[in-house]
Amino acid sequence: MQLVLEKRAERSNTIALVSPLIAIGLTIATMIVLFAILGKNPLLALHAYFIAPLTDGYSLQEIAVKATPLVMIAIGLSLCYLANAWNIGAEGQFLIGAVAGSWIAVKTQGTDAGAWVLPAMLVLAAAAGALYALIPAICKVKFGASEILTSLMLVYVADLFLDYLVRGPWRDPHGFNFPTTAEFDPVATVPLLIEGGRLHLGSIIALLVVAAAAILLGRTIKGFEIRVVGAAPRAARFGGFNANQLVILTFAVSGALAGLAGIIEVAGPVGHLQPGISPGYGFTAIIVAFLGRLNPLGILIAGLFLALTFIGGEQAQIAMKIPLDVTKVFQGILLFYVLACDSLILYRFKLVFPNRQVARGTH
Amino acid sequence: MRKSLLALTAGLLLAGSISAASAADKLKVGFIYLGPVGDLGWTYQHELARQALVKELGDKIETTFLENVPEGPDAERSIEQLVRAGNKLIFTTSFGYMDPTLKVAKKYPNVHFEHATGYKRNPNMSTYSAKWYQGRYIQGLIAAKMSKSGVLGYIGSFPIPEVVSGINATILAAQTINPNIKVKIIWANTWFDPGKEADAAKALIDQGADVIMQHTDSPAAMQIASERGKLAFGQDSEMIKFGPKTQLTSILDTWGPTTSPASRPSSTAPGSPRTAGAVSTAICSRWRPTPTCLTT
Numbered sequence: 001m002q003l004v005l006e007k008r009a010e011r012s013n014t015i016a017l018v019s020p021l022i023a024i025g026l027t028i029a030t031m032i033v034l035f036a037i038l039g040k041n042p043l044l045a046l047h048a049y050f051i052a053p054l055t056d057g058y059s060l061q062e063i064a065v066k067a068t069p070l071v072m073i074a075i076g077l078s079l080c081y082l083a084n085a086w087n088i089g090a091e092g093q094f095l096i097g098a099v100a101g102s103w104i105a106v107k108t109q110g111t112d113a114g115a116w117v118l119p120a121m122l123v124l125a126a127a128a129g130a131l132y133a134l135i136p137a138i139c140k141v142k143f144g145a146s147e148i149l150t151s152l153m154l155v156y157v158a159d160l161f162l163d164y165l166v167r168g169p170w171r172d173p174h175g176f177n178f179p180t181t182a183e184f185d186p187v188a189t190v191p192l193l194i195e196g197g198r199l200h201l202g203s204i205i206a207l208l209v210v211a212a213a214a215i216l217l218g219r220t221i222k223g224f225e226i227r228v229v230g231a232a233p234r235a236a237r238f239g240g241f242n243a244n245q246l247v248i249l250t251f252a253v254s255g256a257l258a259g260l261a262g263i264i265e266v267a268g269p270v271g272h273l274q275p276g277i278s279p280g281y282g283f284t285a286i287i288v289a290f291l292g293r294l295n296p297l298g299i300l301i302a303g304l305f306l307a308l309t310f311i312g313g314e315q316a317q318i319a320m321k322i323p324l325d326v327t328k329v330f331q332g333i334l335l336f337y338v339l340a341c342d343s344l345i346l347y348r349f350k351l352v353f354p355n356r357q358v359a360r361g362t363h
Numbered sequence: 364m365r366k367s368l369l370a371l372t373a374g375l376l377l378a379g380s381i382s383a384a385s386a387a388d389k390l391k392v393g394f395i396y397l398g399p400v401g402d403l404g405w406t407y408q409h410e411l412a413r414q415a416l417v418k419e420l421g422d423k424i425e426t427t428f429l430e431n432v433p434e435g436p437d438a439e440r441s442i443e444q445l446v447r448a449g450n451k452l453i454f455t456t457s458f459g460y461m462d463p464t465l466k467v468a469k470k471y472p473n474v475h476f477e478h479a480t481g482y483k484r485n486p487n488m489s490t491y492s493a494k495w496y497q498g499r500y501i502q503g504l505i506a507a508k509m510s511k512s513g514v515l516g517y518i519g520s521f522p523i524p525e526v527v528s529g530i531n532a533t534i535l536a537a538q539t540i541n542p543n544i545k546v547k548i549i550w551a552n553t554w555f556d557p558g559k560e561a562d563a564a565k566a567l568i569d570q571g572a573d574v575i576m577q578h579t580d581s582p583a584a585m586q587i588a589s590e591r592g593k594l595a596f597g598q599d600s601e602m603i604k605f606g607p608k609t610q611l612t613s614i615l616d617t618w619g620p621t622t623s624p625a626s627r628p629s630s631t632a633p634g635s636p637r638t639a640g641a642v643s644t645a646i647c648s649r650w651r652p653t654p655t656c657l658t659t
Binding site: 058062065066163176177178179183196198265269270271272274275276277278279311314315317318319321323324 | 393429439
């Protein structure tokens with residue numbers, strides 16, 4: 001008897017829907033074993049990871065705060081990926097957005113600039129993110145350069161540019177040389193939704209982005225074009241859809257969303273520009289986009305779920321003294337199972353009974 | 364050169380603690396670590412201090428740490444998580460936690476914060492530090508005596524006062540031995556990144572440095588110096604096992620109790636500055652506990 005992977009005649013939509021759930025189930029099963037080996041009570045540990053953070057308002061807020069940039073970036077990336085345009089550089093677009101928006105905040109610091117400051121920061125950040133994303137898009141369309149490489153390399157450029165600014169021209173004169181700008185003025189800060197909490201307006205914006213993406217993909221011709229170009233490039237060409245135009249468009253939109261996420265993070269939870277404003281949001285968002293099956297609602301759930309693992313991991317560290325590495329192992333295992341289960345969309349397990357073995361069975 | 368975390372904690376226990384008789388009133392102490400506990404440098408030394416605290420004060424306290432917390436947007440949440448888990452004394456052990464610590468401190472006036480090496484304070488947030496530049500001065504003297512090329516290599520982290528004062532002390536000391544000595548500096552722009560630290564050490568050696576000094580947390584530079592047959596100083600922690608023939612000496616950040624009586628739990632009245640440390644160079648915390656700290 002042999003277990004083989006057999007290609008399905010067509011992709012299984014049922015599996016496509018339940019595969020993330022199977023992956024999460026397998027991850028939890030593996031974690032139970034791991035916790036038991038570590039000598040921790042698996043049930044208590046799982047409670048600390050998944051249940052405790054959902055039971056008080058503070059942690060729920062923190063989950064939303066953490067998920068906000070992830071969801072916003074992942075929505076943009078999903079548009080790219082659906083159209084077969086591989087934007088890997090959302091991290092860089094995030095940073096450039098943060099820098100561009102911060103420019104207004106830094107220049108208006110200490111002046112009596114009015115309520116226009118924050119909206120202007122948001123708009124400029126989105127524009128800058130879009131322009132930055134257009135560099136790899138145009139290189140791809142005009143010169144056939146691999147957008148995977150160019151967009152990735154531009155991350156480092158953005159990182160170093162931000163670094164230069166906060167160490168040089170924008171450095172807080174009272175900051176004892178630490179690489180950071182001064183704290184932004186209140187007019188340049190994203191307003192909080194709950195007094196004394198950390199939930200901010202950015203989370204609302206992220207929800208609006210999710211809704212807009214759902215409408216775009218589900219209800220408009222543009223959305224249809226994006227999906228067709230990605231899924232069936234030949235059919236799209238016959239249909240008269242311009243794939244190059246879509247590369248430009250999706251890159252611009254995804255850059256704009258990443259840039260917006262960048263300034264919201266800086267003008268929100270952080271409150272000033274400094275290096276290290278992103279613990280890899282632009283890259284984690286790639287996981288979120290795929291975990292959410294490139295579907296806006298799925299991405300929202302995936303973003304919240306990944307945020308939950310961060311917050312839960314921290315609470316497990318505090319409550320159960322479970323090392324941080326376990327949280328990282330956990331996220332790695334999750335991704336591994338997601339990819340593994342995805343192969344079931346196109347393949348299926350089949351038990352093969354070779355004749356030889358049957359014959360042997362008659363002895 | 365050091366101030367004991369133990370003394371601080373014991374001071375807080377004395378300050379309000381008398382009421383803390385039952386187990387439920389155990390003083391919960393939290394730590395935010397920049398690196399992994401196994402960085403073998405800065406964070407490792409803090410972890411040793413935490414273990415020493417537990418050993419010394421036993422069931423009077425309960426400690427928790429969060430490791431690998433970046434000096435970025437997540438720091439504020441991590442600190443607040445510790446507060447919400449009931450910690451009443453929290454050590455935020457790196458310069459970059461200053462603003463997030465201050466934000467949380469203002470929000471929770473009944474929790475006490477000890478922040479490493481910063482300059483912003485609050486009635487419930489003080490700064491702890493050490494006069495590292497005195498150790499650096501001695502290292503400068505040794506380095507100048509040992510260097511044949513007359514070039515010292517210095518791996519800086521961030522150009523903040525704590526780091527710049529160490530570099531200045533090194534140069535001033537080295538010049539008393541060899542007026543023509545040169546100190547080459549590379550800014551690694553990180554506290555802990557073994558890869559970058561190793562690259563910096565290689566670059567410095569390629570530029571002619573034969574004694575390597577560092578203000579970063581890992582033993583990577585020591586290993587490179589050892590491979591290349593140069594000399595180096597350990598940082599934060601004893602690093603001699605990474606370069607048995609390489610390490611000249613090391614600045615040890617012994618935050619926990621030492622053999623010196625000065626670092627035993629201080630009985631100084633709370634609120635007044637006090638000196639705690641192994642040698643007379645220890646500096647004082649602006650520690651001002653309020654008597655309410657443990658009764659709430």
